[in-house]
Amino acid sequence: MAHLLMDSLTRTLLILIVIFLGGIVQKVRVDIPLRSPQINYTCPVTPLHVALCAHLNLTSVPEDLPHDLLVLSIRQNQLTELGNRSFMNYNQLEELNAHHNIIAFIESGTFETLPQLQVVKLDHNLITFLPIYYLQKNALLCIITLSHNKISSISSTFVSTQKGGNFYGWRNMSVVDLSFNKVTTITEDDFLPWRNCSVDKLNVNNNNVTFLQPKAFVHFSKLGILNMNNISLATFDVEYFMDHVKIDRLLIASSGIKYIRPVNMSSMQKENVPLIKELYLNLNILNDIPRYALGGFEKLQVLNLQENHISSINKESFCGLHTLVDLNLSRNRIKSLPRASFACASKLQKVDLSRNNLATLDPQWFDGSWFLRSLIIYQSGIGRIALGPWKAINLQTLVINKNNLGFLNHYTFTGLVNLKTLDVSGNVNSFGMSEDALTSVGSLELLVMSDVGKFTMEGSFRNMQHLINLDMSYSKLKISSIDQFAKASALRVLNMSGSYLKAQDLVDIHTGTSLFSGLVSLQTLKLRHNPLDTLHALPSMFTPLASLVELDLTSCHIRQVASGTFANLTTLLQLRLSENQITNISKDAFQGLHSLRVLQLQYNSIAFIQQGMFMGTNKLEQLYLQNNHISTVASNTLMPSSLIRFNIAYNPLTCDCHLAWFRQWLNEVEGKIDLAPENRIRCSSSSLKALVSQQIWSFHPNEYCRTNIMIIVSACFAPILVLTIGILVYLNRWWINYKLFLLKLAIVGYHEITEDQTPEDYEFQLNLMFHDDDEWWVNDCMKPFLEQRMPHLGRIIFGDADLHPGSFYLNAIYDVIENSHKTILLLSNQSVDDTWYMTKLRMAVEHMNDTKLEKVILIFLEDIDDDHLTYLVRLLLSRNKPYLVWTEDEEGQEVFWAKVQKSMRSNRQMNNVIPI
Ligand SMILES: *[C@@H]1O[C@H](CO)[C@@H](O)[C@H](O)[C@H]1NC(C)=O
């Protein structure tokens, strides 16, 4: 603690010194006078010759700016007029921004000195009058904005230059904006200056135009977008746009248009047809579309009539529109249509009838529409579809969502053999579908039927071999049998989110068959918001999904993740498990997910990250663990090296020395991995005191856990070390044993308290007792040993055979025990079971007790279970009495014999008796 305090004191001092020195340096710097050659202009000028004079309350154009200005911005000032001298000094000017002033008056020669001028922005002023010849010398002009002024007539603004002479003509313009003015009439002459010129965008919208001269736009060689929205024309007269006026898109929305006035077709010739491609008449008050309403619009492709009051349409309303592709009739008051309404517009591909009042949809309406591909009719109150068959057989997309459709049957879609997309979502009123409802639309690829209230799967998808995308989300699904997708082998996306499905609905408990059997191509499976809390008990659910790439189990009440749940999903890239209540993840839950890139586990109750959790996911790139209960991460948890994004914010991390490893890891990956949001990784209240609520970055393990780090480091190596030593010891165990034995012999061997008598003083030097079954060992092992190593032992008793003949058995035994220097008893599973043999052992021990000499050695020939050993033997072992264990290992036998040899030398004295 004390040295910490010192540290922080020193640090503070250092900081103070640095600040102090810094102050001096700064002072010195300030004292040096500025010698920059900069001249003070009225407003700043950038190196790119742009003068920024906005918001300076200027009342006139500054005159002191550099002469080579390219852009002058004097917007948002108090300028009231522009005069001939205003820009005299700036004849390089290319762009003039003078909008948002109060300019009312402009002198005739104002722009004459600006031959390079391309952009003039004068909008939001008080201009009432701007004769065009004021701009006639500015041949490069391409943007003129004059919106939000008080101009009442374009003619007075742009006075015809024919009389003015020497007009150079503008090149094609991008924008001419005259919107939000006071223009009431638009005539042909207004646009004379643009003769043979094209304009990308001409805005005359939001003027009170009540008179539009026929062919008013005829001088333009072409108009891109002509915006005439919000003018006051009551009638759309086709004649206005005749004589080859070329317009890409004509907008006349919200203009109060009540009628469309067609032209007398016999007066229309090839040379004078309107050349308009898109016509937007939306948001007007049209009631009906007359016969041949837009006859002559030979180039029209898009007609937008949405949000009018259209209630009736004639069979010939759209006649003459040979190139029409896209017709929008949404938001009108259509209740019904005549048969073959659109047959005239023979190229029609797309019709939108949404938001009308169609109680019944009749396939007949579209008879003759051979090219119709897309029919959109959402929210139109359709309660039933009249009996077909559909003759618009090329229809590919049918969108009839948010209607009141009830039951779909086999006849609903007959004829639609090319239908690829069907959207019936949001038909909440007791929606249903017969088993064969989709058989007539066998080429269906996308079916959206989300949000249909209740739906019982009765096998409608069983044979949909072309179906690629099926959305059944947010409906209450019932599954009649488990084989719903038996042959839907093309299905790639299946959305069953929010469908009230339980885990046991998805697997047949008896056969183990999964609902997803057959979906061999499925790549995306969404099961969000389903109560799948028993998922862990049904591990075979996802195994048929051999191509699965994305599995979404967000918010499914999942509490635990079992090891088999995601088995075999080797192609999975994204696994979403966020917003569950997961506390428990099996260690090998993610083992087989070899391709996994994204794992979302945020918003769960995970408390602990196990060491091997990410062992199999070695391609993982994004790991989300934020908002869990993680207090620690097991040391040396394998974090995939492929990680590029890791979020563990909002967890109660206990910053103590157990977490030191993790903290070090963070250090290593910082910069390489996106740890967003970094500053939310904080230490919980159970952390080391100084770290509570601090960011994890203030935890420097080597400050707090220096020794522990050593322990951690050695802990990493200790098992390896121990293992290594263990292996070495094991491999050389007999050699080590032998050396240790010799060492012991060298140190203490000759200082043991031994009896006074030598082996030679006894009648027998060795008495070997064994069970008949163990005789092989005596012959194969003991005898060769004695002959080779202890040839001096001449008097040896080899079992019962050598007993004194003629005596009683027990007496004879007692006799040899008493008169032998050593008695060796062989113990094996057979011998310990033999009562006679155990009596011999008892006699030998009794004798040992009498003489107080360790004259008896036990040799175990094999492993004997503890509970198999008699009490006496266990007692001997516990009292450290001499025993040896025979081994099959050759080196081990070497040690064994050495020990036998040693114990043969003398008899140690016992310091206690064996209580038998
Ligand atoms: C520029 O303006 C500053 C104050 O704004 C003034 O002190 C300085 O003398 C001016 N320099 C010139 C060259 O006018």
Ligand SMILES: *[C@@H]1O[C@H](CO)[C@@H](O)[C@H](O)[C@H]1NC(C)=O
């Ligand atoms: C203006 O556009 C028309 C076609 O819109 C073109 O024929 C003419 O060459 C263009 N003129 C210039 C000067 O670019």
Ligand SMILES: *[C@@H]1O[C@H](CO)[C@@H](O)[C@H](O)[C@H]1NC(C)=O
């Ligand atoms: C405009 O073009 C037409 C032919 O396209 C030509 O006859 C006419 O003289 C041109 N007008 C001007 C003012 O260039």
Ligand SMILES: *[C@@H]1O[C@H](CO)[C@@H](O)[C@H](O)[C@H]1NC(C)=O
């Ligand atoms: C259309 O014009 C022709 C001759 O140009 C005329 O005979 C016919 O009556 C006109 N039709 C209508 C409906 O005005």
Ligand SMILES: *[C@@H]1O[C@H](CO)[C@@H](O)[C@H](O)[C@H]1NC(C)=O
């Ligand atoms: C019809 O117009 C509405 C409103 O502008 C638009 O939302 C809809 O997409 C259009 N329909 C088609 C088929 O373009």
Ligand SMILES: *[C@@H]1O[C@H](CO)[C@@H](O)[C@H](O)[C@H]1NC(C)=O
């Ligand atoms: C269902 O999931 C698919 C695939 O991700 C998605 O395109 C669709 O919008 C989802 N449906 C709903 C209603 O969210």
Ligand SMILES: *[C@@H]1O[C@H](CO)[C@@H](O)[C@H](O)[C@H]1NC(C)=O
């Ligand atoms: C997983 O796949 C292997 C081989 O691809 C297959 O033998 C095994 O049966 C599958 N396991 C399950 C549960 O389907």
